[in-house]
Amino acid sequence: MYVFLSPKTRLSKLVSVLAVILLALQSLVFCPVQAAPLPLQDDTGLEDPAELEAFADGVMNALMKRDHVPGAVLVVVKDGSPFFSKGYGYADVENRIPVDPEQTLFRPGSVSKLFTWTAVMQLVEHGKISLDEDVNTYIDYIIPNTFPEPVTMSHLMTHTPGFEDVGQDLFKLDEENVQTLEEYLKARLPERVFPPGEIGAYSNYGTALAGYIVQRISGMPFEVYVQQNILEPLGMQNSTFQQPLPESLASNMSKGYNFQGGEYVEGGFEFVVGTPAGALSATGADMARFMIAHLQNGQIDGTRILAEETAVQMHEQLFTPDPRFEGMAHGFFRSMVNEKLILSHGGDTFLFHTNMFLIPEDNVGVFISTNGTTGALTAAGMTDAFMDKYYPVEVQGPAQQPSGFQERIGPFLGEYYLARSNFTTFEKVVSILSPVRINMNQEGNLQVSLPGEVSQYVEVEPGLLQDRLEPDNRLLFLAGDEGQHYLIPPVPFTFIKSPWYGTTSFQGLLLIFSLVLFLIAVVRWPITSIVNRKPGERQSAGARSARWLGFLASLVGLVFIIWFILIMLDVHPAYGVPNIFFQNPPGFNILIILPMILAVLSLGMLIFLVIAWVRKYWSVSGRIFYTLLTLAVFVFVWQMVYWNLLF
Template identity: 35%
Template sequence: MRFIRKAMIGLAALAALPLVAQGPAPQPKAEKLATAAVNADTGAASANPLNSADVEAWLDGFLPYALEKGKIPGAVVVVVNGDGVVLQKGYGYSDVAKRTPVSPETTLFRPGSVSKLFTWTAVMQQVEAGKLDLDKDVNSYIDFKIPPFEGKPITLRHIMTHTAGFEESVRHLISSDPKAAMTLKKQMPLALPERVFAPGTTPAYSNYATALAGYIVERVSGEPFDDYIDNHIFDPLGMAHSSFRQPLPAKLVPLMSKGYPDVTQKPEPFEIVIPAPAGSLSSSGEDMGKFMIAHLNQGGVLLKPETTRMMHDFRAPGIANLNTMALGFYEQWVNGQRAIAHGGDTVWFHSYLWLFPESDIGLYISMNSAGAEGAAGGVRSALFHKFADRYLPGDEPMTPIDAKTAREHAALVAGTYVSSRGSFTNFLSVLGLLGPTSIMPTENGSISLPGLDGLSAAARDWVEVEPFVWRDRNTGERLVAEVKDGKVVRVSMDAVSPFMMLTPVPAAVNTDWINPALIFALAIVVLTALAWPVRALVRRNFAAAMPFEGRARTAYRLSRLFAWLVIAAVVGWMALILTFSADIGAIGGPLDWLIHLLRILTPLASFGLLLTAGWYGWLVWTGKRRWTTKLGATLLVLAALPLVWVTVVFNLYGTNMVY
C-alpha cells in the first residue's frame, strides 16, 4: 500500500479508454533467454551476464551495506529470467532478537500494495471468463450504489488505472488490532470515499478502489476473496508460503518476518490491512518469483497470452510522455527499457516488483523496516536503477536547453502544489498545512522538488532537456510541467506519474499565506489568553479595579475564554496528528471520540472567538479607550479571521466519519 507516513497531500482524473494496443510478437523462450541482457537501444550485449554468480556477487556488494547503513534488519531479493530463477536470496534477519536469518524459500514478508497485482490478475481472469467488462458501470456488479460524478459512472478500467476519482481514505486502512479486520461486504459501503475528480481524468491512487475490485471478483465468482486467490492463483502456481488471510493461518505464523521501525527498535505487531485486496498479502520471496515468472510467460497458468498482453501493454493517458498506468501495473522506463511494476508499503514493510517484459526479466525486493529516515525508499530505487545499469544498460544522452530559457521556465514552474492523492472534503485535508509540496528554482537555473526527493537514493539533479521537461542526471527520470496559456496546469514525475500528479494549489488553501497567517493568529491568541490571568494577578496585587464594566467586561471575558478554547482545539489537533503519524491504525476507531470532540470544539472556538472579539472590539472602539486597548482588540479580531478560514476550508467540522 502506497502509505505516506507523515501526511497525505492532495488527490486525483478522460472517460472510458480504448482497448489495449497489442504488444510485441512473442519470442521463442530460448531466444528470450539468449537476449535477456541486451541493450534496448543498440542491441549490443551487456557487459555483465545475467547469471546467478554475477547477480549474487553484485547484490552481495550492494545490499548488505545498504541495509546496514539504513538500519534495516532484513530483506529478500528475487531475480527471474524467462521461466527460471536467477537468484533468490535473503539478507539480514527476520527476527533480530533470535538472529533468525531471512530465508527466501519460507520467510514471509508483507509486499503491501504489490498485493494489488494479484487482485488485478483476478479481475482479468474474470474478464477472460466473460463475467466482467472493464468498461461497464461497476454498479452492475455490486450491491450498493456509487453515485455518478458529473454524470459519469466509474468502470473497472478506471479503477485499474487509478482514475476512478476517489479522494484518499485512511480510516479503514491499517491497524495492529486483529478486530479491525472486516468483510468486504461490510467495508465497501461503509468506507465509500468522496469522489473529487471526473472518472478517467486524473490519476489518484486509491486503496479503496482496489478493494472494491476485489469485492467485485468475490461477487461475480461466488467465492470469498481469500478463497478465490488461494484457488485460482496460489494453488495453480504452487505458492505454498503465501496468504491474503488476516490473521495468518496457524501454519504460516512461525514463518512471518517481524516488522520493525528500524534495526535498533523492538518489532511491531502483525499489521491488519483492512481493505485486504489492496495490500494484505504475506508471501515468501520464492513465491513472488513464481508469480513474476507466470506474468513474464504470457500469463502462464493464470491468464491467456492475449489477456496478459491486454493487461501489460495498455497505456492510460497521462502527462506528455511520462510513465503511466498499464492495467494494474505502472510503467517505469529505465535505459530505454519499459518495465511494468508496482511498489508497496505497509507501515513496517517496504517492497517493489519490476517486470521487463521485452527482456523477460523480473526483479523483486521486500524489506522489513523503513529504516532510518525512510532509507528503504532509497534502497529500492537504487536497486532498480543500478540493476538496470548493470544488466540492461542504455545510453540516454541529456542535452540541456539554453540557460536563459531554463531560468525562465524554472521561475514559471516554481510554486506550491497539491497532490491529486490526498484528502479534500474531510478534516484530514488539514495535513496539507504540514507538508506543502513546493517546486523551487535553484541558483544554477534549474529546479528542486524537496518533498519527493525521498523517492530516489541520490540527490536529484534536474536538467531541462526540452521545454518544461527536466531529466534527473542520476536516474534518468523525467519531470514534466504541462503549461497552457502561460500557466502551469499540472506537474508530475516518472516515479509517481502513473498514480499521482501535482496541480497548483488554490489560493484558498495556499500555505504560502495561510501558514504565516496562522502563526500570527496563534501568537496573538496565546498572548491574549496568557495575559488574562496575568493581568488579574497584577490587579489583585496592586488592588486595582477592573477597567471594564457591564457589556465590555462580559465581552472581554468571553473573548479570552474563547481564546483558551482555540488553544485547546489546536493542542487537540496536534495530538491527533502526532498519534496518527506514529500509528495510522489509532485514527480508525480508538480516537473517534477525540475526532468528534475536535470537530465540535474547533468551529465553536474559532467562530466564538471571532464573534466575541468583534463585539469586544466594537465596544472598545466606540468607548473612550486608550490606543493600546484598541490595537489589542483589533489584533484579536484579525487573529480570529484566519482561524475561522482554516476551520471552514479544511473541513474541521461535521459528523461524517469517512475519511
C-alpha cells in the same frame, strides 16, 4: 499506502516518500534519509547466479546497514526459471531466525494489487466483467454520479477514477476492529473530486472496490477466490490474503521492525482492511512463480491463470497522461528505465517495503522486500543498482535550457500537493505536510524540492522536463482549462499547484499570528486585570464580558492547537506513526467540537468589538488589541474550515 517504485528514478523516491507519509496521515516526526548514489557498474550480463550473488551481497549488506533494515529477501527470475534467491538478515531479530526465501513470509503491500488485477482480467476473459461498464452495475451500493462520466473498471485499474484519498480505517492492529471488505467500502466511500479518466490519483479504495466486484461476481470471498484461482494454480503454497494468517503459515511470518534508539522495536501483524489493496503475505520463492507466470503471458509449468491474449492485453498500455509517457497498463506501471520497458509495482505497509519489476524483453523479473520501516530506501537502492549493473546506459551531460524557458515555466513555479489527497474530511491536513516546491535556481535550472531531496530539470520539449542526472526521470507541466497548473510524472501521482492561500508558508504565518495573539490574551489579560485594577474602579459589564469572551476563545484555540500537536507526537514506537491512524485517542470527541465552540465565540467577539469601539471600552491600544485578537480568532476558524477541521 502502497507506493509505486519505478527502478532507477529519483522521482520514484520522491513519490515513495510522499506516499508513505500519506499512508501514515503524515507523522510530524518525518525525517527522510537521502539515498546515496551507487557507482555505475560495467555490464557483465545476467548470466552467472554466483556473480549476481556476489554483487547483490555487497549492495544489500551496505544498504541494509545504512538504512537499519534487519531483514530482506531478493529474488530474480530469468527465462521461465528462478535464477537467484537469497534471504538477508533476520526474520526474527530476537531469536536470530534468518530470512529464508523459501519459507519466510513478507507483506508486499501494494504488490497485492497485481493479484487483484489478475483476478479482474480472469473475469474479463470469461465475459463477466467489462472494462468499460459503470462499476455500479456490479455492486450493491451506489457510486454517486458526481460527473456525467461513470467510473469504470478501466479507471480503477489505472488509478484514474477521480476518488479523493481515504486513509482512515485502512489499517488496524488487532483483528477485533477489522471491518469486512463490504463494511469498509460502504463506510468509507470517498468523494469523487476529479472527472474519471483524467487525473492520476493513486487509490487504495479503487483497488479494494475492484476486489469487491470480484467477490460479488464470483460468489466467494475475495481472498478465497484468489487462493483458488491464482495462488493454488501457480503453486504458491506459502502465500495468502487471509488475515490473520492460517496456523500453517503464521510461524513463518517475518516480524516487522522500526529502528529506534539504537535498537529494533518489533511491530505486530498489520491488518489491511481493504484486503485487495494490500493484504497479501508471500514468500520470495512464491513471488518468483507469480513473476514467471506474467513473463510467460499467463502460464507456468503448463498451468494457465490467463489466456495468452488476456495476459498480453493486461501488460499493454491502458492510460497515459501524455503520449511521451508509458503510463499505466491494466494494473502494472509501465516505464522506460535504462532504455528498457519495465512493468512494475511497489508496495508499502508501515513495516514492510517492497519492489517488483519485470523486464519482458529479457524475460527477467526482480522482487525485493524488506522488514524495516526505512526499507523503501533499500528496495529503491537495490533496484537502481541492479539496473545500472546489468542494463547500464551512458548518462548524457547536462543540457542547457532552451530559449524562452523561463517565460514558459514562470506560471508553474510555486508549491504543489498530490492529487492523491483528501478534500472533504479532516484528512485534508495531510497534504500540507508533504509539499513539493518548484522554483528556478541561480543556474537557471528548474528545481524540484521536498524535505531531504532536491532535483534539477532541463526542458527538452515545451513543457516537458528531464532530470539533469537521470534522463529517464521526466516531468510534464500542463495548464488546465480552469486555470489550474499540474505537474505530471510518468506514474499516477499528479501534483496540483496550491493556491497562494493554501501554501505551507501562508498557512504557517496565519497559524503563528493566531497562536501569538492567543498566548498574549491568555497570559496578559488575567495578570493586567489584577495588577492594573484601581481601588474602587469597576469596569462595565460589557467590557468585562468582552474580555472574558476573548480570553475563553483564546483558551479554546490554544487547547485545540496543543492537543492536536500532542496527538500527532504520540507516535507508535514500532510503526513510527501517530497512534491516531489506528484509533481515535481518548477525548477525541471533545477535541473535534472545540472548533465549533470557537466559531460560536468568534461571532460574539465580533459583536463586542463593534460595541467596544462605539462605547470606547479600554484605551485605544486595548481596543486595537481586541480587534487583532478578534481577527486572529476568525483567521483560525477559517483555517479550521479550510482544512475540514470544523465538523
